[in-house]
Amino acid sequence: MIDAGLDAVIVTPGANMRYLTGFSEAGYERLFCLIAPLDREPLFVAPSVNVDQARRNPAGIADVREWNDAAGWHGLVEALAGELELTGGQVGVDDDMAARFVLPLQNILADGFLRSAGTVLSDLRSRKDRAELDALQRAASLTDRAYLAGRAACRAGASERDVAAAIEAAIVREGGALSFETIVAAGENSALPHHSPGGRKLAEGDVVTLDLGARVDGYCGDITRIVAIGQPGEDAARVYEIVLRAHRAALSLVRPGVAAEAVDAAARKVIEEAGYGDRFIHRTGHGIGLDDHEQPNIVAGNEHLLRPGECFSIEPGIYLPGRFGIRLENIVAVTESGVRVVNAPIPERIDVAG
Ligand code: ZN
Ligand code: ZN
Numbered sequence: 001m002i003d004a005g006l007d008a009v010i011v012t013p014g015a016n017m018r019y020l021t022g023f024s025e026a027g028y029e030r031l032f033c034l035i036a037p038l039d040r041e042p043l044f045v046a047p048s049v050n051v052d053q054a055r056r057n058p059a060g061i062a063d064v065r066e067w068n069d070a071a072g073w074h075g076l077v078e079a080l081a082g083e084l085e086l087t088g089g090q091v092g093v094d095d096d097m098a099a100r101f102v103l104p105l106q107n108i109l110a111d112g113f114l115r116s117a118g119t120v121l122s123d124l125r126s127r128k129d130r131a132e133l134d135a136l137q138r139a140a141s142l143t144d145r146a147y148l149a150g151r152a153a154c155r156a157g158a159s160e161r162d163v164a165a166a167i168e169a170a171i172v173r174e175g176g177a178l179s180f181e182t183i184v185a186a187g188e189n190s191a192l193p194h195h196s197p198g199g200r201k202l203a204e205g206d207v208v209t210l211d212l213g214a215r216v217d218g219y220c221g222d223i224t225r226i227v228a229i230g231q232p233g234e235d236a237a238r239v240y241e242i243v244l245r246a247h248r249a250a251l252s253l254v255r256p257g258v259a260a261e262a263v264d265a266a267a268r269k270v271i272e273e274a275g276y277g278d279r280f281i282h283r284t285g286h287g288i289g290l291d292d293h294e295q296p297n298i299v300a301g302n303e304h305l306l307r308p309g310e311c312f313s314i315e316p317g318i319y320l321p322g323r324f325g326i327r328l329e330n331i332v333a334v335t336e337s338g339v340r341v342v343n344a345p346i347p348e349r350i351d352v353a354g
Contacts, residue, residue: 001038001120007089008037009117010105012097015290016121018218022058025050031073031101034061037084045077078108092117122295126287127309133333135219136289136311139176140331140342142214143221146170147344150184150210154227154353160184160197163210171214179213179220179292190226191325193282193317204230207324207350213292220292222313223343224329228350236326239276239318240350243326246270246316247346250284250298254314254332254339260302267316268300276318285313288331310334311342 001009011017011034013027021034021042030047032054043063046054054064065080067073081087087110093102095118106114128136146167153166164182171178185195187206195209202208206229213222226240250267264284271280285298288311296304298312310333317327330343 001036001092004092004115004117004120005090006038006092006115006117006120008035008084008086009092009094009120010035010097011094011117011121012101014094014096015294016094016096016125018290019121019125020059021061023054024218025053027098029100030069031067031077033101035080035084037086040084045073045080047073074104074108077105081108086112088112090115092120094118094121122287125289126295127307128289128311128333129309132219132289133309133311135217136221136331136333137342139179139214139216139219139221140223142171142174142176142216143179143212143223144344145174146176146212146214147210147223147225150212151225151227151351151353154202154208154210154229156202156204156229158202160186160189160200160202160208163202163208164197167210167212171212174214176214176216179215179222182213183209183211183224185209185211185325186229187324188322191319191321191323193319193325193327202229205233207232207236207326208353209325209327211327211329215292218290220288220290221343222288222292222329222331224315224317224327225346226326226328226350227353229353231352232350236324237350239320239324239326240328242271242274242276243316243318243328244346244348246280247314247328247330250314250316251330251332251339251341254306254334255337256306256308256334258306260296260298260304260306261300263306263314264298264300264302267314271316271318279318279320280316281319282317285315285329287312306334308334308336 036042149170150167184197283299315329319325
């Protein structure tokens with residue numbers, strides 16, 4: 001906060017509040033926030049209906065200021081801005097804060113300014129400690145097991161939705177939640193990176209993309225695997241081999257001090273040299289933790305130097321519209337001296353179902 005020139009940071013419910021306080025209730029239309037001033041103890045502003053939950057926050061923050069529906073929150077926050085000497089100051093807000101809070105807050109600060117606290121918060125969250133890495137590993141292992149359930153459900157005649165249901169049941173059965181909506185994309189649908197599973201039935205000769213993630217203790221898993229129904233065509237086998245080489249080229253570069261953009265470039269180079277540069281239509285990876293997408297992004301132009309404890313996906317892909325697509329994704333953690341892959345190894349060849 002000192003480096004960013006912020007007098008306070010205000011955070012609404014979500015991954016940032018969970019990270020800072022352990023409080024993990026969902027947010028809604030009533031203002032519920034953590035105010036963390038630079039030189040004073042942090043405090044909660046809570047509507048009456050959430051005051052008891054706020055008092056039980058795992059971080060033990062004792063100061064909880066209550067407002068009720070009849071009075072509204074504006075008066076309370078205005079008084080607090082005076083008490084905490086924030087009017088006229090620079091206040092950072094969570095990137096996920098809703099406009100219905102941001103706009104009145106800006107008015108309350110008068111000649112002060114609201115700014116994004118996104119970088120301050122993501123910088124804290126991107127380096128995982130031991131307990132976080134353990135949770136991320138449990139999420140990764142459950143995600144790997146759920147993939148096996150998904151693969152087992154891949155057979156001619158099953159629909160994309162059937163396979164997604166098998167994956168999600170396997171996650172829930174072991175006490176996990178979903179990191180994101182499961183992607184199952186068969187045949188030509190696999191050329192759409194974010195296809196939603198529908199009634200399309202799997203058929204002989206299809207390649208099927210499974211992109212899935214289990215969430216355990218708040219932390220997310222995320223892998224992508226390719227399954228073939230019967231023997232895959234030669235083209236699919238060849239493109240798979242290129243994407244796997246791109247994945248490994250990126251992985252081989254990961255260690256502390258390497259720029260995120262260099263990891264992206266390593267994967268992209270393999271795909272460009274194979275003639276598919278214009279068919280690799282997204283970044284190579286994204287950070288992962290309490291959110292399924294967070295910092296650091298593994299993308300061209302990101303000069304951020306990787307640090308121990310940072311966790312992200314490596315997921316190059318090639319998408320051939322109307323035909324098929326191949327993406328191969330694992331999560332990695334930067335260690336003191338190199339990298340640790342938290343998922344099972346990606347198969348050398350397309351996994352044939354049945
Ligand atoms: Zn991903
Ligand atoms: Zn994914």
